[in-house]
Amino acid sequence: MGRHTSWRAGGVARFYSEPSSLEEVRSLLAWATDEGLPVVWIGRGTNMLVDDQGFPGLIASYRAQDWQVAEQDAAVLVRIEGGAVMAGMARRLAAMGLAGLEWAEGLPGTVGGAVVGNAGCYGGDTATLLQRVELLVDGTLEQWPPAQLMYRYRHSLLKVATPSDRPPPLVVAATFRLERADPFVLMERMAAIAAERKRKTPTGSSCGSVFKNPPGDSAGRLIEAAGLKGRSIGAAQISSVHANYIMNRGGATATEIQALIVLARTVVWERFGVALELEVRILS
Ligand SMILES: Cc1cc2nc3c(=O)[nH]c(=O)nc-3n(C[C@H](O)[C@H](O)[C@H](O)COP(=O)(O)OP(=O)(O)OC[C@H]3O[C@@H](n4cnc5c(N)ncnc54)[C@H](O)[C@@H]3O)c2cc1C
Numbered sequence: 001m002g003r004h005t006s007w008r009a010g011g012v013a014r015f016y017s018e019p020s021s022l023e024e025v026r027s028l029l030a031w032a033t034d035e036g037l038p039v040v041w042i043g044r045g046t047n048m049l050v051d052d053q054g055f056p057g058l059i060a061s062y063r064a065q066d067w068q069v070a071e072q073d074a075a076v077l078v079r080i081e082g083g084a085v086m087a088g089m090a091r092r093l094a095a096m097g098l099a100g101l102e103w104a105e106g107l108p109g110t111v112g113g114a115v116v117g118n119a120g121c122y123g124g125d126t127a128t129l130l131q132r133v134e135l136l137v138d139g140t141l142e143q144w145p146p147a148q149l150m151y152r153y154r155h156s157l158l159k160v161a162t163p164s165d166r167p168p169p170l171v172v173a174a175t176f177r178l179e180r181a182d183p184f185v186l187m188e189r190m191a192a193i194a195a196e197r198k199r200k201t202p203t204g205s206s207c208g209s210v211f212k213n214p215p216g217d218s219a220g221r222l223i224e225a226a227g228l229k230g231r232s233i234g235a236a237q238i239s240s241v242h243a244n245y246i247m248n249r250g251g252a253t254a255t256e257i258q259a260l261i262v263l264a265r266t267v268v269w270e271r272f273g274v275a276l277e278l279e280v281r282i283l284s
Pocket of ligand 1: 006040042114117118208209
């Protein structure tokens with residue numbers, strides 16, 4: 001799965017697929033159910049780590065990427081399929097003069113991944129302008145209002161694991177409520193965010209922030225204060241630029257990355273009594 005995740009590490013999935021339509025998903029699910037395989041949906045694997053032991057089932061990256069715009073009173077509703085790349089959509093919509101998703105400039109991953117993890121940055125997050133989410137639940141297409149997904153900071157109901165004998169819900173599409181604005185102003189705002197992101201983000205293979213920020217503090221500050229900035233295990237390293245990032249410096253294993261995660265959690269707990277909670281999903 002190192003080929004399909006931004007950390008470039010992790011074991012082998014027994015089956016891997018990239019369905020690009022709901023029809024393909026349905027036939028894939030019918031086959032996986034017949035074979036008795038556990039199923040995991042992913043987007044672009046920018047917020048997950050697959051254990052070195054691999055995964056004994058099907059990992060499927062949903063690739064449907066269509067989108068439609070509909071006017072509604074003063075606002076504009078934009079429906080985007082789950083496999084669309086979030087940052088690309090944000091830029092395209094800003095260029096059309098549709099405001100609301102500028103914060104997602106440079107955010108890696110898909111609309112589906114963002115909906116599951118309530119991705120956010122630079123003053124915005126996925127849940128804020130969400131109108132509804134289309135989910136495939138046990139073979140049935142359902143429309144969920146955001147309130148039902150129990151959104152909070154980097155969390156939704158979809159992030160909670162479902163029993164492995166049933167396929168988890170698939171984020172088929174999400175509809176956002178945007179507003180009209182001057183495209184030049186929006187593009188300028190995004191250029192500023194891009195510059196800021198470039199300045200703050202370590203370059204290389206990572207999953208972004210490993211831990212959620214604890215209330216009123218930052219995980220990176222705590223890890224740095226615990227003296228772990230730059231600490232390596234094998235080819236995995238706690239970034240010397242941003243201590244909430246763990247970098248794969250070339251050939252790191254998932255085990256090495258997980259060892260740094262355990263180290264950071266243990267030392268931060270011992271020094272500051274703060275239990276760091278994972279933002280990234282570890283699949284084992
Ligand atoms: C350099 C870097 C910077 C980052 N900066 C930020 C940031 O500023 N803010 C932020 O919030 N995140 C950040 N991230 C993390 C990542 O970009 C987000 O979490 C993103 O939303 C993940 O999208 P994805 O498609 O890659 O999801 P994946 O990593 O593939 O999956 C994440 C979770 O969503 C589930 N999932 C994905 N797609 C679907 C679907 N269609 N249906 C059902 N379940 C699905 C997966 O099972 C998994 O549980 C960063 C990552 C990197 C590498």
